[in-house]
Amino acid sequence: MDPSRLPGFLLRRGVKAAIVILAIVVCNFLLIHAAPGDPASVIAGQSGAADERFLAQLRRQFGLDQPLHVQLWIYLKGVLTLDLGFSHRQQLPVWTLIRERLPATLLLTGAAFAFAVAAGVTLGTLAARRVGTWADSIITVIALTFYATPLFWVGLMLVLFFSVWLEWLPSFGMATVGVELHGIDAVLDVAKHLLLPALTLGLFYLAVYARLTRATMLEVADQDFVKTARAKGVPEGQVVRRHILRNALLPVITFAGIQAGQLIGGSILVETVFAWPGIGRLAFDALLARDYAVLLGVFFCTSVMVVGFNLVTDLLYAVVDPRVEVEG
Amino acid sequence: MSDFWRRFRRNRGAVVGLVILALVIAVAAFASLLFPGSPWDMATAPFVPPGEEGMLLGSDSLGRDVAAGIAHGARISLMVGAVSTAAALCIGVTLGAIAGYLGGVADDAVMRFTEFFQTIPSFVFAILLVAIFTPTIGSVVFAIAVVSWPPVARVVRAEFLSLRSREFVQAAEVLGKSRIAIVVTDILPNALSPIVVLSSLMVASAILLESALSFLGLGDPNLMTWGFLIGSGRSVIRLAWWMSVFPGLAIFLTVLALNLVGEGLSDALNPRLARQRGGAA
Numbered sequence: 297m298d299p300s301r302l303p304g305f306l307l308r309r310g311v312k313a314a315i316v317i318l319a320i321v322v323c324n325f326l327l328i329h330a331a332p333g334d335p336a337s338v339i340a341g342q343s344g345a346a347d348e349r350f351l352a353q354l355r356r357q358f359g360l361d362q363p364l365h366v367q368l369w370i371y372l373k374g375v376l377t378l379d380l381g382f383s384h385r386q387q388l389p390v391w392t393l394i395r396e397r398l399p400a401t402l403l404l405t406g407a408a409f410a411f412a413v414a415a416g417v418t419l420g421t422l423a424a425r426r427v428g429t430w431a432d433s434i435i436t437v438i439a440l441t442f443y444a445t446p447l448f449w450v451g452l453m454l455v456l457f458f459s460v461w462l463e464w465l466p467s468f469g470m471a472t473v474g475v476e477l478h479g480i481d482a483v484l485d486v487a488k489h490l491l492l493p494a495l496t497l498g499l500f501y502l503a504v505y506a507r508l509t510r511a512t513m514l515e516v517a518d519q520d521f522v523k524t525a526r527a528k529g530v531p532e533g534q535v536v537r538r539h540i541l542r543n544a545l546l547p548v549i550t551f552a553g554i555q556a557g558q559l560i561g562g563s564i565l566v567e568t569v570f571a572w573p574g575i576g577r578l579a580f581d582a583l584l585a586r587d588y589a590v591l592l593g594v595f596f597c598t599s600v601m602v603v604g605f606n607l608v609t610d611l612l613y614a615v616v617d618p619r620v621e622v623e624g
Numbered sequence: 625m626s627d628f629w630r631r632f633r634r635n636r637g638a639v640v641g642l643v644i645l646a647l648v649i650a651v652a653a654f655a656s657l658l659f660p661g662s663p664w665d666m667a668t669a670p671f672v673p674p675g676e677e678g679m680l681l682g683s684d685s686l687g688r689d690v691a692a693g694i695a696h697g698a699r700i701s702l703m704v705g706a707v708s709t710a711a712a713l714c715i716g717v718t719l720g721a722i723a724g725y726l727g728g729v730a731d732d733a734v735m736r737f738t739e740f741f742q743t744i745p746s747f748v749f750a751i752l753l754v755a756i757f758t759p760t761i762g763s764v765v766f767a768i769a770v771v772s773w774p775p776v777a778r779v780v781r782a783e784f785l786s787l788r789s790r791e792f793v794q795a796a797e798v799l800g801k802s803r804i805a806i807v808v809t810d811i812l813p814n815a816l817s818p819i820v821v822l823s824s825l826m827v828a829s830a831i832l833l834e835s836a837l838s839f840l841g842l843g844d845p846n847l848m849t850w851g852f853l854i855g856s857g858r859s860v861i862r863l864a865w866w867m868s869v870f871p872g873l874a875i876f877l878t879v880l881a882l883n884l885v886g887e888g889l890s891d892a893l894n895p896r897l898a899r900q901r902g903g904a905a
Contacts (some may be wrong), residue, residue: 319740331756389841444880446832449854449872452861456869460862556741561747565836569858579748583755583840595752598745604741 300616309610313603318372320599325371325593329364331588336360349476350384380596382588383582388592398597399469401574403486405563407494409552412501417548420501420509427514435506444504447562449494451569458492465492468571493570497562501555508551512544535543544615553609557602640858644881648874652698658662659692663848668694674866682866685858690867694874697850704765704834705827711769711853712830713823716776721807723777724784731781738774741880746771749832750775754842761844779822783815817893821886828882828902850875 328335355361358370365604372474374381380390423435442450459467470489471477516522517540526532560576566587567576575594582590632638651658666687667679674682674690681691716724723734753767789791795808837843838851839858850871857867 316740316743322746323744327752327756332758400654440794440880440883441876442827444883445876446835446839446851446854446872446879449868449875450837452854452868453872456861456865460865501691557743557745558747564747564751565839568840580840583751583842586755588756591755592754595745595748599743599747600744602745 297479303611304612305614309607311334311424313607316603317600320596321372321375322368322555324375324596325368327592328371328529328588336489339563375596380593383587383590385582385585385587386590390589393578393590394597397573397578399571399577400559401567401576404493404497404567404572404574405492405559407490408497408563408566409501409559410500411494411504413552414565415498416505417541417545419506421513421536422511423506423510425536431509435510439503442500446498447496448565448569449498450499451493451566454492454496455569465489467492470573487574493566493572496569497566497609499561500562501559504551504555508548509544512547513540516543518539529558549609549613553606555604558600560598628892634855634890635888637884638891641881641884641888644877645885648698648878648881649702651695652702655692655695655699655749661692661695663692665881668793668814671860671864673864674870681870682864684853684864684867685860690853694799694847694850694854697853697871698874698878700761700795700831700844700847700849701831701834701875704761704768705831705882708765708768708830708834709823711765711778712773712826713819715769716773716779716814717819719773720777720780721784721812724781725788725803725811727785727788734777735781738777739754741771742774747833750837751840751842757846759837759842761847764834764842764844767837772826772830772833776822779818780815780870783810783818785884787811791842802890805838817838820891821893824882824886824889828879828886831875831879831882854875 332343338352338359345444353490358367360367377392380394382388383390386393419435419438423432426432455467458465465490471482521537522539525535530539564576564579566572567574568580571577575597579591579594581587582594639643653679658737667689668683668687670683670685670687672679672687674680676682679689679691681689681694684693685691719734719738723731723738750767750771753770754763756764757763784807793806793810796810801810834843834849835851838849839855841852841855843849843852853871856870857871861868
C-alpha cells in the first residue's frame with residue numbers, strides 16, 4: 297500500500313473500532329438492566345443477599361433513580377476511564393483483578409496461537425504438496441477429529457494421559473507450588489506447566505489452519521504467475537516458499553483476526569481445566585460466585601482485545617498485500 | 625430425490641455419519657426404555673469401573689449409572705442443538721433476507737450489526753447471557769441462538785443478492801406480487817440448499833457450545849447433560865477416568881456425525897461444487 301494513505305486508513309479503522317467498543321459498553325449496560333431483579337444487586341453481584349446500605353450507595357453512584365439515558369452516560373464515563381466496577385466478593389476493583397490476570401492469558405493464547413499457526417501452516421503445506429497421498433488423508437482426518445472434539449475434553453484427556461498415567465507433566469497451575477525457583481529454572485517450570493494448556497487450545501486451530509493453508513495453496517498453485525516462475529527456472533523449493541506460500545498466507549492472516557474471539561473464549565475453558573491463573577479462570581470463579589461485575593468486566597476487556605487484534609491484522613494485511621482496498 | 629440420495633451416498637463419510645446420527649437419535653428416543661427411572665438416582669455403589677456390577681460404562685461418585693446419564697443426556701443435547709439452530713435460522717434468515725433483498729441503507733445497517741456480533745468473543749458473550757438470565761434450558765437455547773446466527777445472515781444475504789435480479793423475480797414483481805410473497809415463495813426456496821448445509825453444521829456447533837456451557841456449570845440444574853457429566857467427572861479424574869471419557873466420546877461421535885452429514889448434504893445439493901472439490905483433491 298502507498299505509505300501516504302496509511303494514516304487515513306488507520307483513522308477509519310480506528311473510528312470503526314471505537315464504535316464497536318462503544319456498542320459493547322452499551323450492550324453491557326443493557327444486560328445489567330435486562331437481568332431479572334434490581335440492577336443494583338446485579339452490579340453488586342449478589343441477588344437478594346446484599347447489604348441494603350451498600351445497595352443504596354450503588355444506586356446513588358450509578359444514578360439508578362435517574363432516567364435511563366443519564367444512567368447510560370454515568371456508566372459510559374466509568375468504563376471509559378477504566379472504572380469497570382468493584383468486585384464485592386474479592387474486595388478489589390474489577391480492573392485490578394483483570395490486570396493481574398492478563399499476562400497469564402496472553403502467554404497462554406499467544407503460545408497456543410504460535411503453535412497453531414506454525415504447525416498448521418507446515419501441515420497444510422505438506423498436505424497440499426502431497427495431494428491425494430496418505431499423508432494428505434491423515435492430515436484431513438486429524439482436522440476433522442479436532443473440529444468435532446470439545447476443547448475442554450481434549451484438555452482432560454491430555455491430563456489423563458500425560459499427568460495421571462505417564463506422570464510426565466503437571467496438570468494444573470502455572471508454577472510448582474511451594475518451591476522457590478529463580479532464573480532459568482523458573483522459566484522452565486512455567487514452560488512445563490504451559491505445555492498441556494497451550495497444546496489443548498492450539499490443537500483445534502491447528503486443524504483450522506492446516507485445512508485453510510491446504511485449500512489456498514492448491515488454489516494459488518494453479519495461477520499463472522506460479523507457472524511463469526517455474527518456466528523461468530526458479531527452483532521448486534523457492535516457488536513453494538516465495539510464490540505460493542506467501543500468497544496463500546493472506547487468508548490465514550484474515551482468519552487469525554476472525555478467530556481471535558474464539559481463541560479467547562476457548563481460553564476460558566482451557567484455563568478452567570488446567571487451573572491456569574488467567575482471566576478465563578477469573579471468569580469461571582466469578583461465575584461460581586455470581587460476581588456479575590467481574591463477568592461484565594471480562595467481557596468488555598476480551599472484546600477490546602479482539603477489536604485491537606483485528607486492527608493489527610487489518611494493518612498487517614494492508615502492508616503485506618499491495619492489492620488491498622484502503623477505502624473499506 | 626433419488627438423484628439427491630445417489631449423490632449423498634457417494635460420499636462414504638456422510639453415510640457413516642448418517643448411521644451414527646441415527647443411532648444417537650435412537651438412544652435418545654428410547655432412553656426411558658433402555659434406562660428406566662431417573663438418571664439422577666443411585667443405581668449402585670460409587671465409582672464402579674465399567675463392565676462391573678452391570679454398569680456398562682461404570683458409575684459416578686454418587687453411584688449413578690454413567691450410561692443412563694449419557695442416554696438421557698442425548699435428548700437434551702439433540703434438543704438444544706435443534707431448537708437453538710431453528711431459532712438462529714429465524715434470526716439469520718430474516719436479517720439476511722432484509723439485507724439482501726432491500727439492499728442500500730438496510731443492507732448496510734444489517735451488515736454492521738452482523739459484524740458487531742461476529743467481532744465480540746461469542747463464547748464469553750454466551751456465558752454472560754446465561755449467567756445473567758440464570759441457567760435454564762430456555763436461557764441456554766437463547767444464548768446459543770444469539771451467538772450463532774451471523775453466518776446464516778451472511779449466507780442468506782449473498783444468496784438473495786444474486787437471486788433478486790434474476791428474471792423469475794422480475795417476472796413476479798411485474799405480476800404485482802407483494803414483496804413479502806416474493807421473498808417467501810420465490811427467492812427463499814431457491815436459497816435453501818446452502819441454508820440446509822449450514823444448519824447441519826450449526827446443530828453440531830450448538831451441541832459443542834451447550835456442552836461447554838454445562839461443563840462450566842451453566843446448564844439447567846434439573847437436566848442431565850453430557851457437559852455436566854464431564855464437569856462432574858473432572859475433579860475425580862484420577863479415581864474414575866470413565867466418568868469423563870465416555871460422555872466426551874458421545875459428544876465427539878455426535879458432532880463428527882453431523883459434520884460428515886453436512887459435507888454429504890453439501891455434495892448432494894451442490895453437485896458442481898462437489899465435482900470441483902473432487903477434482904482438486
